[in-house]
Amino acid sequence: MIPDSSSLLTFVQGFVAQALSYFVVVGLIYLAIWKWGEQRFRGARVQAKRRVDGKQIRFEVKNTLIVLLAGIPLTFVISWLYASGAAKLTLDASSIGWPTIVATFVGLLIFNDAWFYFWHRLLHHPKLFRLVHSVHHKSVDVNPFSSYSFHWFEGMILGAWVLPMVLLVPIYIPMLGVLHGIGLANNVMSHLGYEFLPKGLLRVPLLRWMNTSTFHNLHHTSSRGNYALMFRFWDRLLGTELPNYEATFLERGAALQTAPQTDKAPT
Ligand SMILES: [Zn+2]
Numbered sequence: 001m002i003p004d005s006s007s008l009l010t011f012v013q014g015f016v017a018q019a020l021s022y023f024v025v026v027g028l029i030y031l032a033i034w035k036w037g038e039q040r041f042r043g044a045r046v047q048a049k050r051r052v053d054g055k056q057i058r059f060e061v062k063n064t065l066i067v068l069l070a071g072i073p074l075t076f077v078i079s080w081l082y083a084s085g086a087a088k089l090t091l092d093a094s095s096i097g098w099p100t101i102v103a104t105f106v107g108l109l110i111f112n113d114a115w116f117y118f119w120h121r122l123l124h125h126p127k128l129f130r131l132v133h134s135v136h137h138k139s140v141d142v143n144p145f146s147s148y149s150f151h152w153f154e155g156m157i158l159g160a161w162v163l164p165m166v167l168l169v170p171i172y173i174p175m176l177g178v179l180h181g182i183g184l185a186n187n188v189m190s191h192l193g194y195e196f197l198p199k200g201l202l203r204v205p206l207l208r209w210m211n212t213s214t215f216h217n218l219h220h221t222s223s224r225g226n227y228a229l230m231f232r233f234w235d236r237l238l239g240t241e242l243p244n245y246e247a248t249f250l251e252r253g254a255a256l257q258t259a260p261q262t263d264k265a266p267t
């Protein structure tokens with residue numbers, strides 16, 4: 001599979017557009033909350049102490065650009081599978097029907113969540129942590145720019161969940177775009193550094209199982225536990241949820257401070 005020059009140009013344009021739109025969105029969220037809203041939203045801070053500096057953000061921007069570049073081969077492979085007819089992707093909703101589209105939407109959301117949880121736990125193996133996942137954990141006081149600050153290998157692995165799915169499951173292409181948007185929003189929310197969800201969330205039967213900014217923030221300060229992406233149930237089921245999660249979610253701004261992350265691999 002050797003891409004010709006016009007498809008290469010299309011991918012380069014796609015990369016530039018994706019990177020620009022990502023940094024505009026994330027930059028505006030950062031400005032609105034971390035800069036202009038610093039005083040107004042002080043009570044919503046998850047960590048009491050502010051540790052983000054220019055060096056951290058430059059590091060996160062650099063890693064994000066690398067991760068976006070590392071995502072290009074996956075896009076190539078999926079485009080090629082689509083063009084060759086091997087992928088079960090379609091733009092024709094009527095060919096699979098809306099009940100199937102809704103069912104695959106829910107199924108893919110759950111599959112992506114499980115893929116992330118188990119890979120994330122594996123990435124906390126001491127060797128993999130040191131080689132790969134420590135890049136993401138360099139960010140302790142997480143902010144919107146931390147959202148895609150990964151080692152390139154981790155970026156590829158976490159994005160690869162879609163590959164077996166396009167071969168096995170009939171997928172309506174715009175739905176993949178919606179899933180991508182949900183993934184992006186969830187990632188930025190997880191690394192917001194502020195908790196804006198109401199405290200009553202923990203009393204709402206289904207919604208209480210969703211991930212929150214506090215949930216993932218505690219993963220960065222503790223460097224263990226709370227491995228989930230979108231839902232808490234894997235952590236609850238397998239006993240990896242941090243016991244102080246609900247109390248910290250309710251406290252806001254009073255999260256226990258832990259020592260800054262070192263390269264020591266957590267288990
Ligand atoms: Zn981690």
Ligand SMILES: [Zn+2]
Pocket residue numbers: 136142191216220
């Ligand atoms: Zn994170």
